[in-house]
Amino acid sequence: MSKPLTTQSGEWLIRASNVARRFKMGDSQVDVLGGVDLAVREGEFVAIEGRSGSGKSTLLHIMGLLDKADAGEVLFEGNSLYKLPAGQRAKIRNQSFGFVFQFYHLLPELNVLENTQLASMVKFSWLGFKSHKKELNERAADILGTLGMAHRLKHRPNQLSGGERQRVAIARALMNSPRVLFADEPTGNLDYATSQEIMTVLNALHRDRKQTIIMVTHDRTIASQADRTMVLERGLIRETSSK
Amino acid sequence: MVLCSALVLVVLSVMGGWQRMFRESFRALTGDIVVSRSSMQGFSGYEDLAAAIKKLPGIEAVTPVVVSPGLVKIGNIEDYVQVMGMLVQPKPDSVLDPIDRVMRFRNSLGTQFNELADKSKAADDASFALRPEVKYENLVPDAVARAARNFPGMIVSSGLVGITRGDDGKMTVPGVLYQIRARLTVVPNDSDRPASELRLSPQTYWIVDYSRTQAPQHDMRNVYVPIERLQRDLGMTASSDGVEPARVTELHIKTKDGFDKNKLAAQVQDVIQQVTGELPGFGSLRAQTWEQRQANFLTAIEKERVLVTFLFSLISIVAVFLIFCIFYMIVVEKTRDIGIIKSVGATGWGVAKIFVGYGATIGIVGGGLGILVGYLIVSNINAIHTLMGTLLGVQIWKAENYFFDIIPNQINWNEAAVIYLVAIISATLGAIIPAVRAAMLNPVEALRFE
Numbered sequence: 001m002s003k004p005l006t007t008q009s010g011e012w013l014i015r016a017s018n019v020a021r022r023f024k025m026g027d028s029q030v031d032v033l034g035g036v037d038l039a040v041r042e043g044e045f046v047a048i049e050g051r052s053g054s055g056k057s058t059l060l061h062i063m064g065l066l067d068k069a070d071a072g073e074v075l076f077e078g079n080s081l082y083k084l085p086a087g088q089r090a091k092i093r094n095q096s097f098g099f100v101f102q103f104y105h106l107l108p109e110l111n112v113l114e115n116t117q118l119a120s121m122v123k124f125s126w127l128g129f130k131s132h133k134k135e136l137n138e139r140a141a142d143i144l145g146t147l148g149m150a151h152r153l154k155h156r157p158n159q160l161s162g163g164e165r166q167r168v169a170i171a172r173a174l175m176n177s178p179r180v181l182f183a184d185e186p187t188g189n190l191d192y193a194t195s196q197e198i199m200t201v202l203n204a205l206h207r208d209r210k211q212t213i214i215m216v217t218h219d220r221t222i223a224s225q226a227d228r229t230m231v232l233e234r235g236l237i238r239e240t241s242s243k
Numbered sequence: 244m245v246l247c248s249a250l251v252l253v254v255l256s257v258m259g260g261w262q263r264m265f266r267e268s269f270r271a272l273t274g275d276i277v278v279s280r281s282s283m284q285g286f287s288g289y290e291d292l293a294a295a296i297k298k299l300p301g302i303e304a305v306t307p308v309v310v311s312p313g314l315v316k317i318g319n320i321e322d323y324v325q326v327m328g329m330l331v332q333p334k335p336d337s338v339l340d341p342i343d344r345v346m347r348f349r350n351s352l353g354t355q356f357n358e359l360a361d362k363s364k365a366a367d368d369a370s371f372a373l374r375p376e377v378k379y380e381n382l383v384p385d386a387v388a389r390a391a392r393n394f395p396g397m398i399v400s401s402g403l404v405g406i407t408r409g410d411d412g413k414m415t416v417p418g419v420l421y422q423i424r425a426r427l428t429v430v431p432n433d434s435d436r437p438a439s440e441l442r443l444s445p446q447t448y449w450i451v452d453y454s455r456t457q458a459p460q461h462d463m464r465n466v467y468v469p470i471e472r473l474q475r476d477l478g479m480t481a482s483s484d485g486v487e488p489a490r491v492t493e494l495h496i497k498t499k500d501g502f503d504k505n506k507l508a509a510q511v512q513d514v515i516q517q518v519t520g521e522l523p524g525f526g527s528l529r530a531q532t533w534e535q536r537q538a539n540f541l542t543a544i545e546k547e548r549v550l551v552t553f554l555f556s557l558i559s560i561v562a563v564f565l566i567f568c569i570f571y572m573i574v575v576e577k578t579r580d581i582g583i584i585k586s587v588g589a590t591g592w593g594v595a596k597i598f599v600g601y602g603a604t605i606g607i608v609g610g611g612l613g614i615l616v617g618y619l620i621v622s623n624i625n626a627i628h629t630l631m632g633t634l635l636g637v638q639i640w641k642a643e644n645y646f647f648d649i650i651p652n653q654i655n656w657n658e659a660a661v662i663y664l665v666a667i668i669s670a671t672l673g674a675i676i677p678a679v680r681a682a683m684l685n686p687v688e689a690l691r692f693e
Contacts, residue, residue, distance in 0.1 A: 066586055066686045087590055094588020105583045105690060119587040172587070 012075070013212055014063060014180055015039040019072035020235075021058050032058050034235035035072065040180070043210040045202075047226035049217060054232045056216035057184050063214065064182040065093045077179075094122050098173030102185035104165040106157040106172075113153045116140040116171045123176060143171045147201055163194035170201060174211075181205070183215040187222055199225050244605055247562045248613020248666045249620060254555045255658050256621045258548040260651020264457065265544055268647075271456035272327075272465075273533040274306070274345045274495030276508045278515065280528050283311060284432050285479060287488035288519065294338040295518045296494070299510050301502035304340035306330050307491040309473045315466055316426040317404060317450070318419070324403065324464045326429060328473030328491075331371055343368040345497040348467075351456040352398065353406070353416065371396030371469045373451055395472050397425050397448035400465040401455040407648065416453065423450055427466065431478035432490075446476055457647050496530075504532045559669055566605065566673030570598060574677045581681050582689025591682035598681055602674025603667060610666025614659050624650045 021033040032055040050056040061067035187195035205211040231239040293305040309328035349369040428445040479490040511530035
């Protein structure tokens with residue numbers, strides 16, 4: 001890894017530079033992202049707010065290595081991510097990034113504990129996972145306990161409420177101690193009270209663990225709980241505000 | 244996969260076993276190499292020829308055989324037969340060997356070899372005499388047995404006298420078999436004489452045993468008699484003035500282990516040319532391996548085996564296609580799950596490995612179970628067949644169609660290993676394309692899949 005980039009504001013952990021993304025829809029091309037610049041410092045909680053179709057999820061996916069930009073680059077710890085080989089990118093996705101999705105995306109065949117360990121299952125080989133199973137179980141149970149899910153370890157996703165599922169998704173994202181937690185509309189599928197519970201969890205992670213969080217949401221109230229809020233409109237950052 | 248592997252193994256084992264049984268049964272009445280002429284006249288000078296052939300390295304024994312059509316009357320049965328004259332006890336100074344040193348004829352004998360009253364006295368050769376160690380007296384009254392010793396013996400093929408294997412697996416031998424005289428009529432080989440002057444002299448034999456080689460062409464219409472008696476009846480013995488030498492129709496040769504029979508047959512052909520001066524051609528003496536003599540039959544069976552194996556292998560191709568379809572459907576159905584796994588850091592290869600590994604596991608477990616099921620079926624195939632017959636009235640294997648009254652039940656483990664390997668490869672191949680599709684899925688699109 002090369003030396004991390006620094007700016008006057010401090011050390012950027014992850015930075016999107018002039019990121020553009022175009023989708024083909026039928027015969028026409030749609031510019032979803034038109035050259036977005038975004039830099040996030042270590043330990044920062046950034047919210048990207050925007051209406052549906054504004055490109056906020058696309059930006060998150062590109063920064064989180066789930067999608068590729070048509071132009072621009074994403075730097076993580078000073079390295080241009082899309083210049084890395086696919087194996088290296090997968091490793092970063094596994095060990096440095098964590099994802100929380102709007103629809104939770106838990107595996108229905110696995111119970112809460114196993115879903116939480118999914119990233120660890122990918123990280124270790126089958127034998128490695130077996131040999132580390134005890135400590136991984138303890139770690140997953142510990143994270144789930146912190147999120148108030150200790151009593152649900154053996155339950156399957158279909159036996160959980162929406163809020164509980166999202167807690168499990170957060171636990172899964174935290175399992176490999178990621179440097180960046182990407183949250184894509186984490187409250188988009190929840191009622192107001194449950195949304196606040198989830199935000200309480202994310203705020204606690206940021207406050208207590210100094211967890212770097214990049215969250216996209218269409219809800220201004222939710223976005224306002226972050227350190228910094230950016231508004232994405234028609235593929236460009238239009239407005240930035242800080243607490 | 245279990246059924247496919249089991250099915251192919253059962254078919255291969257039964258067909259392969261059937262082929263082996265055919266080969267074994269043919270061997271009962273033939274030497275490794277046979278010298279013959281396509282003429283009932285036979286050939287003379289066979290002792291000199293046998294002596295010359297025995298000098299070849301790789302030749303173990305040579306025995307003469309006379310083959311002739313005949314008419315036999317056994318009890319109420321009167322039918323045309325193929326008569327085979329066999330040498331059981333050569334003269335002490337003879338270069339010729341007894342049949343037991345050349346072929347496995349004795350193994351086909353029901354009483355003398357297989358059902359001896361006293362097993363400790365198993366026959367070491369085939370005899371046309373009422374053998375002392377065989378307790379014919381238990382089978383026939385003493386007086387009959389004593390009377391029987393006044394006649395030359397005849398061994399009859401099992402089919403000729405209606406001997407079959409019963410449902411209990413035992414041969415049903417008519418109790419009167421050893422009390423019956425057989426009247427055999429052959430036509431002397433003298434084509435120069437007008438038909439009106441041919442001397443037909445029916446000879447009486449005593450039935451001493453039955454033969455069951457399981458080769459259909461031998462078991463239906465063959466009778467076996469001492470060669471000296473048949474030569475005499477056919478006019479093939481040497482004339483008293485020494486002008487007409489003795490003749491036989493065939494020389495059967497036993498080769499030593501480790502020698503190439505085809506090469507030896509070619510060498511025997513050279514010896515024939517040196518001894519008789521005959522050049523290979525129409526009507527001349529020919530040396531052929533037993534496989535060459537039975538080529539038509541053996542080739543037909545081999546082709547049938549290949550055809551049936553091919554047809555059942557098509558089922559395996561269907562299995563591969565089924566695995567492909569099932570895996571493809573799994574990949575489609577689990578698209579979102581694949582996206583989730585990729586989102587937590589799985590590589591394309593890592594995802595593909597899951598499906599390829601799953602396919603290989605199906606092959607390993609399914610193929611293994613298939614071999615086990617196939618083994619159990621083949622090992623118990625005759626009992627299963629009997630049970631099917633009892634419960635359902637279904638009889639698939641009929642001796643009159645397949646020539647053997649038991650279904651082959653031996654597994655060829657080399658073939659089983661190949662089937663197992665093919666099962667693993669097939670299952671893995673069936674999973675590869677779905678695995679590649681899974682590997683290439685874009686995680687974002689996969690997560691949005693509904």
